[in-house]
Amino acid sequence: MPIPARIFADDEELGKKDDDHRPSNGVSIPALWPLSQTPLRIRRRRLAAVFAVLIFLYFFVKHIPTDLGPANKRGNMGVPTAGGRLGRPSAAEQGSSTNQPPHAPGLGSADKHYYNGPIYLNQLAASLHGVAKTGGHRENNRNVLFAVSNLKSASELLPIACEMAVWKRTYVHFTLMGREDLPVEVLKEVNRVSEDCNIHWHDARPDYSAWSTDFRMEISVGSSLGYIHNFLHPQVIITDDPGKENQFFVRAIRAKAKEIGRAVIELPAEAGENLMWITRLDSGSLQAWNNAYVDILIHAPVDSSGSLIRLVQSIENADYFGSRPPHLTIELPPEIDPPTQRFLDHLVWPPIDPSGAPHTSQVTLRRRIPRQSLSVQEAASHFIESFYPARPAESHVLVLSPQVELSPIYYHYLKYNLLEYRYSSYSRGDPSSGLMGLSLELPTEYLNDSAPFETPSADVPLDSGDGHKSTETTPFLWQAPNSNAALYFGDKWMELHSFISNRVAAQNLHSPPYQRSKQISQRHPSWMEYVLELMRTRAYTLLYPNIPASDSIVTVHNELYQPPEEYLTRDLPGTAPSTDGAKPLSDPQEPFTIDPTDITQRSTSPERPLLSTSLLSILPSDGDLPDLDTLPVLSYSGQLLSLADAYKLSNTFATEFRREIGGCKNKAKEQKLLLKKWSTDDLFCLNDDQLPALDMEEKKEESRRVNGMKTTKKAPGAKKDADLDVGRESGAPVVTNVDKSEEAAVEFAAHLARQGQQREV
DSSP states (O other), X not given: OOOOTTSSOOGGXXXXXXXXXXXXXXXXXXXXXXXXXXXXXHHHHHHHHHHHHHHHHHHHHHTOOSSOOSGGGSOOXXXXXXXXXXXXXXXXXXXXXXXXXXOOTTOOTTOSSOBOOOOEETTHHHHHHTTGGGOTTSSSOSXXXXXXXSHHHHXXXXXXXXXXXXXXXXXEEEEEOSSOOOOHHHHHHHTTOOTTOOOEEEEOOOTTGGGBOHHHHHHHHHHHHHHHHHHHOOSEEEEOOTTTSOHHHHHHHHHHHHHHTOEEEEOOTTHHXXXXXXXXXXXXXXXXXXXXXXXXXXXXXXXXXXXXXXXXXHHXXXXXXXXXXXXXXXXXXXXXXXXXXXXXXXXXXXXXXXXXXXXXXXEXXXXXXXXXXXXXXXXXXXXXTTOOOSSTTTEEEEEEOTTEEXXXXXXXXXXXXXXXXXXXXXXXXXXXXXXXXXXXXXOSBOTTSSSBOOOOOTTSOEEOSSSSEEOSOOOEEESOOOSSEEEXXXXXXXXXXXXXXXXXXXXXXXXXXXXXXXXXXXXXXXXHHHHHHHHHHHTOEEEEOOOOTTOBSEEEOOTTOOOOGGGSOOOOTTSOOOSSOOOOOOOTTSSEEOOGGGOOOOOOOOOOOBOOSOGGGTSSGGGOOOOGGGSOEEXXXXXXXXXXXXXXXXXXXXXXXXXXXXXXXXXHHHHTOOOOTXXXXXGOOOOSSSOOOOOXXXXXXXXXXXXXXXXXXXXXXXXXXXXXXXXXXXXSOOOOOOOOOHXXXXXXXXXXXHHHHHHHO
């Protein structure tokens, strides 16, 4: 049957609407067809599909397991969340951490630590929000964090934390990050923590911690420490001995602390007995725990094997309480005796770790090549060159004489005082400007050996800082260097480098060379004379201990004493050799004059027993170190001064030094001199084409000094020089009158302004 022509439109009309092709005459098609006209076959297929879906849902619901619990609590072995969730889970997900989670398929019931699900820190949020008053929103604050992963470590650290909280120099926080689910209140009761222990507690244990894998616990520790850091910004994190803590805790604390830039103090065993002095430190001092580096510098003279071996052995036997041992540098003479060589062949420093940790040698040996004796200038320069700080604010040098022997806890005293007076946030008196270092030895004589040294008497009333006077023995500040056992700060040692460099250059430019009278006995090395000049021009001091005679940090042995090489008998150029061993007159090229009749022999001072007990047992005021501005100040000659008088004398001496040694004759140019950081260029005028020679009056004055004559003529209005011999006639220190004139006050104000500018640079 042929198809009608108009049933389908032509190709060009396919896009037109159907209205254009409606039949003009025929039956119209209804819009909706009745349901009854739908084919029965199609309805049966739909009904079958619906019935099949209902059967599937029925069997799925019937066979759902009923023992899985909430989705977040199921015992899967997937990777937990990268960071724990702070706060509690939702009500649908909430589960008790005391209920054991189910084992994942394929794991035996013998595996105790198997749970690896998502991490919730249910108890941490409330405690962190409750300590806003501690100033944790600031980067620099007083917060200190103790962190433990087991109950035994908590028992070890709680007495230290409570003692630190009692001193109220820091806000102490204590956090639990281990597996034990013992409530905090029960832990406090078991360890007898009283209400006086003002510690802020933080429970950072995750849910189901007792069954968690090491991997889950490690992530939990790192995550919780991150939250604590965001809320508290603790300045330091204190933990127990790594050997006592869980390894997942040690790894996580070290990694996270490095990431957030916080120091970790890992206390050794028995810290509660030997390291209680850390409770007296503030957050600023504790923050620098791992940043303060010490280098030991020993200058070994010829034939000093016995003394050197004894000193090095005392260094090896000392307690370094987990801190990095200091680097050891030994300056050897041109000729080394066999006993010394054999000892050095077997020297291993620091000792090898029994645990098998990698060992790095911290020993440097330097042997001098020239065999001839060194001059005073050469010996001083050679010794100062032996050390230069890599980081002036953190690298310091401990100068030790082979004559000394160290106490087993010498490093306790050294680090305690270093952290307090160098890095503390609360030390008044600005230790970074006027304090040059720390002496470990209490001297027995004055610098020129003229009389026994007298410490500030106990009956001198001292201001303790809280309004009342104290008569208790106290350490003191003395404007005198020490060569037996003293720590010198890195920035001051750099300044000493600059001073000696300029001093030698100025001495070579003088015509004739200018000589100053020697103020220190010849039994001390020559570099001390230069240090004394720097201390007097800058008003620098060393902090000296004042502890009972029955205990000492170091003891000095005199039986093997040898005088410094530069002061041994040697003939001067152009003179006949000495036949009787007598000391020749001073070399006119040397910077200091020597009076042969004033040379004193090494006195026999008593050897004090070394301290072997706790450091706090010998320190006054229960180990609370006093503020610097409350300590007595002694001039180099032993005169008791106020800080104001010390600065006035320093300014007077600096002015004289610039004129006589520095070559600064132009007062207008001198007034333009400014202090530079770690530099002494302000004391010298070396940029001139030629330093002016001494005039005739100055030559006469210098001649009197060389010949040992006292100067009787002084210019009108001249100040009295502080270079006074110490107790030569009466055996007691000579007290110098401080000029109270208006000129001295103006100079003192200018000196303080320069000191302030130096600290700001």
